[in-house]
Amino acid sequence: MQSVHDLIPYLEDLKVSAFRKAELIKNEVHDVTIGPNASDPKSVRTRRSISPPAKKIIPKKDLFLGTQNALPIRQIVQEYEVERQEQVRSAIESHSKKFELFAAQQNDIKKQQWLLQQQLYLENMQRQKAEIMRALEEYDKNKSEDHKKFVSRYQELEEKRKITAAVLEAKKKEKELLNECLNYQSHFHAIYHEIIMNIKECGDDEIKAKLTPSWNQCKELNDLMNALISKCKSSSGCKEAYITARGVLKRITQLKNDVAEIILRKKLMKHESQIFEKQNAQLSSVKGDNVEKPVSNNISSEQTQISLVTSPLHNNVSKSNFKWYSDIIDFQEKYSESFNELADHNKLKQFRFDCKKAINLSVNAISAVSSQHLHDKYVKLSNLIRGQNVVIGDFKINASQHPRGIQYCIDLLAKKFVLQGDLMVSSNPEAAFSFATVIISLWNECPDFGKILLAYFYKECPYLVPFYIPRAVDQTDEDFYMSWGYKYVDGQIEKQDKFLKRMTGIMRLYFAILISFPVHGQKGNPHNIKVAWTWFVSVLKLKPRIDITATMLHIFLETVGFEMQITYKMQFFKLLRYFVEHYFPALKAIDMGGPVTRLECLIQTFKENRNQFKPPNGILPKSFW
Known part of the structure; x- marks a missing residue:
């Protein structure tokens, strides 16, 4: 039996012959006869046995093969196809292995790079940690002295702040007390002038004589109020002046009521006295002894x-x-x-x-x-x-x-x-x-x-x-x-x-x-x-x-x-x-x-x-x- 390699020279003629025959039988054959998609030969025979016999054409080239060394064309093609498929499969497997090998190599490279980066990162962290530890040690050394300085400075500032706040609060209270004293003075003067006007407008000398002590007391209270305001403005004893001024205002308010009451009673008594005199005059003019x-x-x-x-x-x-x-x-x-x-x-x-x-x-x-x-x-x-x-x-x-x-x-x-x-x-x-x-x-x-x-x-x-x-x-x-x-x-x-x-x-x-x-x-x-x-x-x-x-x-x-x-x-x-x-x-x-x-x-x-x-x-x- 001849080897396939011995038949390679004849393949070109075989291809030409095959295409010619394919041209001749294209109207008769509807199935794939060669290659991986070739139909089952048995089914093909069955269909062929049913169909009418075709006219047998023997190409001239086929005579050239000889009868002794010639192999069936179909067998040759099938063997060739099997060998070709095997070569393709081998090539694919070879390529696949190359890809797998390449991928494995790439993974190894990546792992090595990652390990290297991880190692560098850890080394960097260790280095930073060491630097931080050194800085902390240095800080701890200076911490005690700095803290003492800070505390001392803070206490100094806090003391100054308290002193300033106390001074401001004292000034604020003094200002409030002064304002209150000034309000008291304003009310005092209004009441004082009201009393003076009431006394001056009173035309009765008897009432004026009775109100003389009240007049003198008004003047004394006025002098006292002015002295208290001056004392309060000088920021010395403002609280005591405030308390005293409040008492002075109460005293002059009471004095005003007393003066008004005295004037009212005197006027009423005078008015009723006049009425009484009129009544007596009218009664004296009435005839009859019984009216007396x-x-x-x-x-x-x-x-x-x-x-x-x-x-x-x-x-x-x-x-x-x-x-x-x-x-x-x-x-x-x-x-x-x-x-x-x-x-x-x-x-x-x-x-x-x-x-x-x-x-x-x-x-x-x-x-x-x-x-x-x-x-x-x-x-x-x-x-x-x-x-x-x-x-x-x-x-x-x-x-x-x-x-x-x-x-x-x-x-x-x-x-x-x-x-x-x-x-x-x-x-x-x-x-x-x-x-x-x-x-x-x-x-x-x-x-x-x-x-x-x-x-x-x-x-x-x-x-x-x-x-x-x-x-x-x-x-x-x-x-x-x-x-x-x-x-x-x-x-x-x-x-x-x-x-x-x-x-x-x-x-x-x-x-x-x-x-x-x-x-x-x-x-x-x-x-x-x-x-x-x-x-x-x-x-x-x-x-x-x-x-x-x-x-x-x-x-x-x-x-x-x-x-x-x-x-x-x-x-x-x-x-x-x-x-x-x-x-x-x-x-x-x-x-x-x-x-x-x-x-x-x-x-x-x-x-x-x-x-x-x-x-x-x-x-x-x-x-x-």
Whole structure:
């Protein structure tokens, strides 16, 4: 058998022959006959056996191969193909091994490079660590000395800072104290000049003589205040000067009140003395020997007093107001007489105590904290004066247990409400409206309660009539001042500022009644804004008095002014214009005290507010309860 290498020379001819045959049989053969995609020879034979036999063409070249050494062409091609595939596979494997070897070499190189870099990094870290350790050792060596220097420097700076802060704080306190002292000096000078002006404007030599000690004391206090300010400005003993200046201001304030009180009393006494002289002159002109004795056996002291002061009453109260005042006072006195037995009987002491306790607890608890709270107190008081059971705390009371128990409770309740104006409203003006709304609600239910309430208002503060009660014949100072609303304690009349404060509370409560609303379901206010108009007009018809006139007008306008504007509009503005342009200047002509100043400030605020009064603080809306 011949080798494949021996057949290589014949391959070219074989290729040519194969292509020729392929050209001839291309229409007959549809399968791949050689190569790796060659079809199965058996299937090819089967298809060929079915198809018609082709015409056998024997190329001339094939004759050239000879019969003895010739091999089947297909076998040669297959062997050649197998050998070729083997060579290709070997070449691929060789290349693959080369690639694998190259990749392994590259990995080794990378590993060596990484190890080298890692080693360099570690060496660098070790070197840096060694340098840091050396630096730390060097730092530790110098640390102790540097720290000592730092601490020493810090302590030095801190000490300087504390000293500077202390100096600044001391200067700040001194400045604050100086400012306070200057404020004290400013207030002092204002009061000082007010006292001096009051003394100078006093035309009565007797009053001036009595005020001479006050004049000298004013000068001494003024010199002391100036010395204290100079001492404080020199930054020596500023704190002591501040404390002393505050005391000096209190002393001159008290001195001002004392001077005003002395002047007021002297003027009142002089005024009443003039009235008394007029009365004596009028009495001396009356015919009949009986007039010489002011009191007869069949005439009460009250009637005598009225007869003696009838002629000058038009300067103190209008005729209609005096009749109204007299009727109310008479009604209250007769009303009180109806329960004299209850008020004096020892066996009824517990009943009286329970009635007082029920009234005091309920009235003291009245406040506008909520509508439910206010309604609860109103219901308890309403049930009490209507003779129903009332439970307060741990006890129950019924005023009708005694035949005159209801009258006693009504009188006691009216007196308690007026006392609340004296004690509570004078220090908390907003509380007036919570009391007022309960008062008019009870007034609607019990008209007698309203009359008794007015009587106690007029007794405590006759200026609500308005009525400047004149001095009666042979009336003592104490009785006269008490008729004007002053109180005496241990034979000493109360200070003027305390008196005005009490009157302010009572007036504010009364004026709050005029503009308040009753509980829901009641028709209206039985003592409403119409009374305010009548009162204001009546006051403007009377001559002003020192302190009290300015006080009551200030409280009136502050409380009722805004409602008067809403109700009477232009008519009220006309009345107010008369007050500002005519009445107020006349008031300032006789009085320059604190009440006049406050009234003037209210008028100025009214003008600055576009001729509008502000609603008073604490007023309750109609829908509150």
